[in-house]
Amino acid sequence: MPLHFLLTALLLLPPLPALAHGLTVIPPEGIWYAWSIDPLVLVPLALTHWLYGRGVARMWSRAGTGRGVPRWRAACFLTGELTLVLALVWPFDAVGGTLFSAHMVQHMLLMVVAAPLLVLGTPLAPMMLALPEGWRPAAAGMVRKLRPGRFLTRPSVAAVIQGVALWAWHAPAPFQAALLDDAIHTAEHVTFMASAVLFWWSVLHAGRDGPGGYGAAAAWTLVTVIHGGMLGALLTFARTPLYPAYGDSASLWGLTALEDQQLAGLIMWVPTGIVHLGAGLWLIGAWLSAVERRNANVTEPT
Template identity: 30%
Template sequence: MSSAQFFAQAWGGGPVLPAACAGATLVYWLRFRRRARWPYFLAAVGVVLLALASPIAALAAGALFSAHMVQHLFLLLAAPALLLLSLPGETTLPRSAGVLSHPLLTWSLGVAPMWIWHVPALCDAATVRPSIKAVQVVSMLAMGALFWWPILAPRARDRLQPLLGVVYLFAACLGCTALGMILTLTPVEVCTVFRNPVAPAATASLVRDTWGVSAETDRQIGGLLMWVPMCLVYVAAILVELRRWFGDHELEPARIAPEVRR
């Protein structure tokens, strides 16, 4: 199989994924209609499809650990953030779910999946067993959304103060950096199925023989993806928080001036 053939043919995901995306789109339309922010929502759906129905998914299914890591970046960080940005400004969590928005809990839920799903037994199981993979995908989307809530909640009063948001995001960056460094700089194996690929023989041959990507190189690339691009997402969000903070301080004189004139 050539690279061109692979990238032309490795699209799929089965009937469940398109049905789920169509159902989510219908629910979003019924719930928000005229208040919908369609560009963000459709981008979120597109990211999910890219992660689970594109050649990335075919490579992540036992051929390339680095593709598996790209999936995680899309499902845990990108798609949930876009989904929250698609919510109208008055959207909030129900009172019964209020405890889920506590920053310590949301931070833990956002960072934990990267560590938990790289416990070797779980990582291997999610790669070869569709039912476990489904649990992994749903948990990452849900926990990612909860992680971003204190930063991207539609209502300003549901968000952390900007400087607290900076600390929140920086701590998350440290969590990903630690795991990324372990994967990149040490011989630790977290997904043993990628050392002896369980992907179809043609895909495994393409990766190892045609592209020349060894298991060791693949693991290091996967670690770097967690270490650098993931942290860049957090850094970008930190810059937005700092801009909010400076913006709030620039508004202070305008708020105080009328009081002084009185």
């Protein structure tokens, strides 16, 4: 079933107040009903899917399938969208109110899976093409105004912004506030996604500044591995639960609150660290290849 049909059907379902954060815990047998039906999530997802799909279809009808946006980039974008559905619609958003570890999986999906996949999909050009022709100049002007400047897309700046967002929102007070208040929870997700998209855009476009750009991006990606691992270790080895708002809800899943927190710490520490480490190693390889090509061009006889 096409994604936009699924999202439209979900949007028409009645809201489920029993799944709101901080009100009801979800046992394992209730996971099939753990849907988060939020128009503020579903409408942007459906609109984004429609714009991107329409733009890619127009590109491929004019230039041939795979031209303009290669198939692998379109597949990346679609996978990123499906990842957002898993994180924000079903099941991790609702179950994250019961299990801290599920909440951590949600954050991991947003920041290290969905964000890089959406960036790899190069969405701006096809989305612009999907608009009516008369709307495109105004839309392009708006995008230019909203697009982050060169300063914000430096790997050092983007990595610091993402790091601040990660540590600030996982401090006990703001994390529990987001757990208990849907508006704050939405702000948390917007912050995570915006900072992660900024970070991955800087990483995946590191070559714009020549070989040195790859080196800087690699260094700051490895810095992200270190500080993210430190936060994961802090959660894993803490002797007491840091987020008492969860109470003993993890017991429904056969875990103590401390075991749930330890699992969440390992999720942040290991899978997230592996993704960032892999990106850092890829950047080092791209850096060495770029330096080798530059040196080869310099030494070629004229």
